[in-house]
Amino acid sequence: MERLLPFRFDEEEGVFWLLDQRRLPLEEVWVPVRTAREMAEAIRAMVVRGAPAIGVSAAFGMVLAHLRGESPKEADALLRQSRPTAVNLFHALDRLRPHWGDLEGSLREAKALWREVEETERAIGLHGAKVLRGQVLTHCNTGPLATGGYGTALGAILEAHRKGRVNHVWVDETRPYLQGARLTAFELKKAGVPATLVADNMAGFLMQRGLVDAVIVGVDRMALNGDFANKIGTYTLAVLAHHHGIPFYAALPLSSVDPRLESGEGIPIEERSPEEVLELKGVRLAPEGFPAYHPAFDVTPHRYLTGIVTEKGVLYPPFDEALRHALGLS
Numbered sequence: 001m002e003r004l005l006p007f008r009f010d011e012e013e014g015v016f017w018l019l020d021q022r023r024l025p026l027e028e029v030w031v032p033v034r035t036a037r038e039m040a041e042a043i044r045a046m047v048v049r050g051a052p053a054i055g056v057s058a059a060f061g062m063v064l065a066h067l068r069g070e071s072p073k074e075a076d077a078l079l080r081q082s083r084p085t086a087v088n089l090f091h092a093l094d095r096l097r098p099h100w101g102d103l104e105g106s107l108r109e110a111k112a113l114w115r116e117v118e119e120t121e122r123a124i125g126l127h128g129a130k131v132l133r134g135q136v137l138t139h140c141n142t143g144p145l146a147t148g149g150y151g152t153a154l155g156a157i158l159e160a161h162r163k164g165r166v167n168h169v170w171v172d173e174t175r176p177y178l179q180g181a182r183l184t185a186f187e188l189k190k191a192g193v194p195a196t197l198v199a200d201n202m203a204g205f206l207m208q209r210g211l212v213d214a215v216i217v218g219v220d221r222m223a224l225n226g227d228f229a230n231k232i233g234t235y236t237l238a239v240l241a242h243h244h245g246i247p248f249y250a251a252l253p254l255s256s257v258d259p260r261l262e263s264g265e266g267i268p269i270e271e272r273s274p275e276e277v278l279e280l281k282g283v284r285l286a287p288e289g290f291p292a293y294h295p296a297f298d299v300t301p302h303r304y305l306t307g308i309v310t311e312k313g314v315l316y317p318p319f320d321e322a323l324r325h326a327l328g329l330s
């Protein structure tokens, strides 16, 4: 089966192609990106999204800046402003900084970053598969489309299904952008995994009925104590899972940990346009002029986590010690 990827780089033409995730699953449209400015706009508009995929795209954005003669300083600043929560964006740009003014060096670094995403996610999948069984519930989209590799939380689910440990996936639709309904459902269908779509407000019902054996989600930014930001609605799921005694896991590459943050309080939360709540694909849902609020992420306190799945294995409490050790900080 052909691998599903959110982007590809045409090195000859110097064009980074993005699979337009706003149009999936109904249409598979590839969008050419030629400049860092275009890349920053594509990330902001969520043509490409998901923390690791944003990181790789930003790195190639810097490559495009060098190819097109844009100022690396301005390109870096534009890309940094595109989305605030996923730390992978900033990690990627920090890695490209020593190669400003050096096309070959930036290309090498961007390719290395992409390769690392793939390698770490293979390991995350193998470790994560060991802790999942039966029916698993997930939120947002954390598969290959969100990363450019094999996926984080969804990568673990896919691996657990291949091993016969997981037999069914509950897919949260993930209002308002519908990453679950559109993208996770698309990926699970392609992979042939038995799965069912539910609206976000159905998770409690499923748990009460004993239909969820574990919850696993991705991460946009984790603090050193294990508090983490992920797609809005994750916190609600964590509290529900805790109440029902259901194991709750976060899966991430260690590059999604922000070592400057001791707790989740300092994680910047992106606020997106209220229109994304008021409308669905351009169709108005609420009365004209009615206000809406759209925080795109929430922060889940570490006490709700059973374990953190990383490329170095599954970490258990106390998470601050385990994370520092995994990051080589202690």
Ligand SMILES: CSC[C@@H](O)[C@@H](O)C(=O)COP(=O)(O)O
Pocket (backbone or CB within 6 Å): 049, 050, 051, 052, 086, 139, 140, 141, 142, 143, 146, 147, 151, 152, 153, 179, 217, 218, 219, 220, 230, 231, 296
């Ligand atoms: C492996 S991706 C982890 C997270 O990036 C994912 O769960 C998520 O919240 C994505 O949000 P998005 O707003 O679609 O970029």
